[in-house]
Amino acid sequence: MTSPVRIAVVGLGYWGPNLIRNINEHPGAEAVMACDLRTDALESIGRRYPAVETTTSFADVLADPRVEAVVIATPVSRHHAMAAAALDAGKHVFVEKPLAASAEESIDLIERAAAGGRVLMPGHTFLYSPPVMMVKQMIESGELGDIYFISTSRVNLGLHQSDVSVAWDLGPHDFSILRYWLDESPSHASAMARGCVIPSIPDVAFINLEFPSGAVAHVELSWLAPSKLRRTTVVGSRKMVVYDDTSSEPVRVFDSGAVLPNPETFGEYKLTYRTGDIVSPRMEVAEPLYREIEDFCDAIRTGSTPKSSAELGLEVVRMIEAVDQSLEQAGARVGIESGAPAVA
Amino acid sequence: MTSPVRIAVVGLGYWGPNLIRNINEHPGAEAVMACDLRTDALESIGRRYPAVETTTSFADVLADPRVEAVVIATPVSRHHAMAAAALDAGKHVFVEKPLAASAEESIDLIERAAAGGRVLMPGHTFLYSPPVMMVKQMIESGELGDIYFISTSRVNLGLHQSDVSVAWDLGPHDFSILRYWLDESPSHASAMARGCVIPSIPDVAFINLEFPSGAVAHVELSWLAPSKLRRTTVVGSRKMVVYDDTSSEPVRVFDSGAVLPNPETFGEYKLTYRTGDIVSPRMEVAEPLYREIEDFCDAIRTGSTPKSSAELGLEVVRMIEAVDQSLEQAGARVGIESGAPAVA
Amino acid sequence: MTSPVRIAVVGLGYWGPNLIRNINEHPGAEAVMACDLRTDALESIGRRYPAVETTTSFADVLADPRVEAVVIATPVSRHHAMAAAALDAGKHVFVEKPLAASAEESIDLIERAAAGGRVLMPGHTFLYSPPVMMVKQMIESGELGDIYFISTSRVNLGLHQSDVSVAWDLGPHDFSILRYWLDESPSHASAMARGCVIPSIPDVAFINLEFPSGAVAHVELSWLAPSKLRRTTVVGSRKMVVYDDTSSEPVRVFDSGAVLPNPETFGEYKLTYRTGDIVSPRMEVAEPLYREIEDFCDAIRTGSTPKSSAELGLEVVRMIEAVDQSLEQAGARVGIESGAPAVA
């Protein structure tokens, strides 16, 4: 059996302590260090996990030979600088989503990781969530038929981020899920948004995405909503699925769809619908973050590519950038580059 | 007391019989004639309402001096020709929504009605629905504060229309409601759509609307959905409302919103939320169609302008045309004219 | 083809007009007469159905040779006298539920019907409702396994009945459904109730029923509730079903239940559960009242026994009487007779 991956966690805000907990629960990982500028956050971790060394110095983290991998859970504006430094120090790097603040930064990180033979993985946790994985399996197996469109609402009544728009804050969730499900990046994006509370920071956004296969997706993101809503509808030619992360039945499959009548009668057609059962399949209970950590450690120990790969992370960043571009151009339809960068 | 308005109903498809029932129930109206090409539809009406004369000839309807007003419930492609003929024959005209198949046709009808001193009214029934009226009152009274944005989903598992897109079929509902609530027409529209089942006929559409006041609206329309959904969220600076026509609590008011912190601390602000009660106000029970018929008869007898005015109907048609235009231009942002036509 | 059964409807309160409508819609039935003491109710029916003769005289109904069958939709206190008179006049009789105000009265009606060779049928409409029939089929086929228990809540925010308790008003629904599903009458009943608004008239009741097979049922009935609730849970050894008449998914099947562990370890057993999918089966849309009328006409024309038989109606009355008896004895457990009366 391989030894646990020794990990330092940098950034102890909302998500950092969750990462440490899962790292410590996983037999293949071990949290050896925690780093933050706020000493109270460090003390709190120190009390709970006496075996974790705490420090305010990121340089100490990089210098510590015990540390094999660094988990970066700081604001996105710091991702590139810290991840680059960690990769250059020979560490494997896990960065909270989004991978970086631009495609350019993301590509730079990918190149550094490739050059040093290190793992670089963005934390798109939803890819490890059982309902998301179940829908993926339904799409891949053809159970849903051709994917006509996907419509998703992710609206919150939570705290505003102070430094990024709602597209940078909430977009990575849906963008990574769409990328994973459809196994392709969108070719075009367009968006409308408004900064309701702070005019310069969009807090509601309506985003259209077009995919090469013909599928289209609409993503509604908002920090201003009467109640939390996570509802994604996947409409396929054979079946439809509603994925609702807040429900006790997170995946519901609808065996119904329009049946095309005989083409000759198209002049006066009336579509009829086959309508069938609705099924809420039994869902495995598993903590996505635990599996994500596992995927990271596997990549380090076995050389596998994590499901939440750096390339997927780059494509997510490109989608967000396309949204920003569209917003700057009054909602214009913007092309999106795809594919991995050429790594020399 | 004035005598009941004697009405002929033309078109006995899905909606026509509902119109006849409400006309007959209202003391201010009287259905005297029903017209359709399908004799079985006529017979069915004749059995139920022996006092209603049935005919397959629209010319007979126009020629009958008893008929004061004509209600047109035929496919939209027939609206202009029939309404124009009826107005020219001196009849008051009620046309099922949308008013006509183009702004040009709509303006022509408005001009004919003005020239002949006749009432022309499109049937935007939702303007008479108690929940829609309650939200209107909340917006007008300032209870919701400034309207930040409105997001609405109207998705069906119903029959496809054979002759029009989902924007022409379902759009008039939301467009008329938005126009009524916000008391302004949008200045710009953009849209993404797809014809999933019949490629040439969009059956799903995602529509953005921008209003002069700064409010934005998003309208999702679809015939292809796992289940019926009518959910409209109105987010104001003071309160938020969810209007759901399928719920036993069709209006829910959320006393919560972001509280702006002291502007000086904007650099590092964290918005805090005031969160309060959720209220489902008691809702009056009334059939909107009954009140719509009443408004039509009042306009005829008293010269009042109906809430669902021809001018509002024209603006709704302009919105749909703007959606079509945007779709032809790959989702481009399209300007929308507003205001009544100059009537000589 | 046989000629339609010519029916007179007596009692034009809430339910009578529904009966007339369904009789007229069914090709095997024909409403020829309507009888009520209130002339306005008669006029309203006359306007809607010009072919239906109206009268205030029940004697006229009985004397009319055209009338083959009488549908009685009057208060329960009048059921016996009117049904007896109609049977004696040679008419087939359909009585709204409950069949009569006592088991004694019910038996008397059964005997008169048998003596005269006439159909006597109580209107337990729920036996013709698609969800109720679907659950029946699931029980009968063994899909649910042994029936452990059934728990049902039928609570209303409706008008109080002025002459009967909630057990007489709402009990017949659940009692007839239970009798139909389990194919047996309960052997014992006990009940707690309270007259909250009018102390002498119980408006909330909690009723226990024990069946010979070992199944137990609990029935909660109330006119005083925050919102309408119709929720019946059927727990079987293999599957469980929730039947909710107010839901768009009226039957939901849960493939889960306790799995008995190895009996040897009973000393310290922990039950484990198999948990599986949840299925909302596709439900046929049909108006139960239409099918009930059909069953009545079939019984008249073919001699078949209606699903809602007089014997079932008698057993329902016995259950209600047992509830009354238990209430008089401070909730004591009361035995219930079952089986048809001996008809000489």
Next chain:
Amino acid sequence: MTSPVRIAVVGLGYWGPNLIRNINEHPGAEAVMACDLRTDALESIGRRYPAVETTTSFADVLADPRVEAVVIATPVSRHHAMAAAALDAGKHVFVEKPLAASAEESIDLIERAAAGGRVLMPGHTFLYSPPVMMVKQMIESGELGDIYFISTSRVNLGLHQSDVSVAWDLGPHDFSILRYWLDESPSHASAMARGCVIPSIPDVAFINLEFPSGAVAHVELSWLAPSKLRRTTVVGSRKMVVYDDTSSEPVRVFDSGAVLPNPETFGEYKLTYRTGDIVSPRMEVAEPLYREIEDFCDAIRTGSTPKSSAELGLEVVRMIEAVDQSLEQAGARVGIESGAPAVA
């Protein structure tokens, strides 16, 4: 400021670790010892809380002079013996609900605590839950009017207890809430139950309770259900409340009820209803267990009587015993003693 109460937690099953976590989070309490026979449970606690001493010997706990108070979270059959020993050793005692396995045992504990001047507190955690406290306040303030009846369903899809019936397992929750809300103990109980899976252990029970004020309550308890349900309806003469612990709106207030018409017209009355708004009041977020620990520590330090008092705990045990008695007597109505025991 007073020093934290030094507490030993005995029993590290499902609930014990929660108790330790809350004790450690509360500044007024300190977990100094954890005791269980299973060394793996001790090790797990030791890893998480290095400051907590672990032991398999209850005698060591009692002998340790640092230990001021003992929290007992063992099966109910062990409550009396362990609590008695702890009280006799001069410790304050918190016992998980129910207080003991019989009223006799409970009285004995109360007498020992009184004799030694020690706090004895059963862990009826729901009394510290914000929604339960809010409903209590509504009842006490008269907002709901007279309480007509309370109907509650607590059904689970959880593990069977191996040693007690569903009434002993789930009953304490509802019984303590009812006792707290109504501020009186029931005078009578009756019950129907069935052991569906293990015939000797009731896993579903329907329980009726009558209170001196005239209020009645029905409690449905079950381990066998398609889905978790916690729904309590409180019907008062002025308002009604639905309390649902599984909902994001755990308390909903319905401003509706029957309005008594003029008594003179009682002969033919039709009750009319005033119907009003539905309000989901804003709910404070607080962990009930934290507050319960606080109440225990306050009682120790200040001599106050905890809300979850030993007397309330005794009355809860009497209710469960009355249910058992009723079941032994085929559902007979059984009287319940109330009031504190005479303490010499």
